[in-house]
Amino acid sequence: MKKGLKGSSIKFFIVLSILLGGSEIYAQYGYGGRGYGGRGNYGYGSQRSSIPQAQETQKEPEPKTAEQLVDGEMPRITEALALNDFEQAVLSSVLKKYVQERIEARILKLPPEKMLEVYDNITKRQDEELKAGLPIEKYDAFVALQKEGVAKTLKKSKKKKKEKRKKSKN
Numbered sequence: 132m133k134k135g136l137k138g139s140s141i142k143f144f145i146v147l148s149i150l151l152g153g154s155e156i157y158a159q160y161g162y163g164g165r166g167y168g169g170r171g172n173y174g175y176g177s178q179r180s181s182i183p184q185a186q187e188t189q190k191e192p193e194p195k196t197a198e199q200l201v202d203g204e205m206p207r208i209t210e211a212l213a214l215n216d217f218e219q220a221v222l223s224s225v226l227k228k229y230v231q232e233r234i235e236a237r238i239l240k241l242p243p244e245k246m247l248e249v250y251d252n253i254t255k256r257q258d259e260e261l262k263a264g265l266p267i268e269k270y271d272a273f274v275a276l277q278k279e280g281v282a283k284t285l286k287k288s289k290k291k292k293k294e295k296r297k298k299s300k301n
Contacts, residue, residue, distance in 0.1 A: 194234075196231075196234075197227050197228075197230040197231035197234055198227055200230055201223055201226045201227045201230055202223075205219065205222075205223055208222065208273075208276065211272075211276055212269055212272045212273060212276060214269065218265055218266070218269055221261075221264040221265060222261070222264075222265065222273070225257060225260050225261055225264060226257075228257075228260075229253055229254075229256070229257040229260075232253050233250065233253055236249045236250065236253070258274075261273065
């Protein structure tokens with residue numbers, strides 16, 4: 132009887148070590164019924180760090196300078212008003228100067244009444260300078276462009292070109 136007890140205890144320890152060893156492998160490597168990581172994919176389980184990651188706050192985009200603003204709009208304005216190189220240079224330099232003044236006024240964060248007064252003053256000086264530098268029909272077209280917007284003016288100019296082509300074909 133002692134002999135049988137000794138043999139069965141060895142078998143018991145072998146079975147126990149296999150069971151404990153297998154569960155340790157499962158615990159360490161995540162081998163579970165569905166492949167590595169237990170998710171059905173063949174990666175090595177979750178690769179997350181236990182160290183919390185600081186989320187970067189998104190920086191606000193740098194405000195554009197007066198030059199960048201005007202240079203970005205000049206091609207559309209030039210197309211809408213059909214400006215030549217000289218007129219384009221005059222308009223661009225005047226706009227850059229006065230857009231810069233508006234930006235500076237906005238930085239001051241004046242009260243609304245004072246801000247309106249400053250903007251009106253800037254607009255008057257800009258208009259005087261544009262009147263002096265541009266032909267009157269281009270100045271008038273620019274004022275209309277400011278009221279209607281560039282997109283609307285471009286549509287109108289394209290429409291006029293189409294009408295001219297139709298008339299010239301007939």
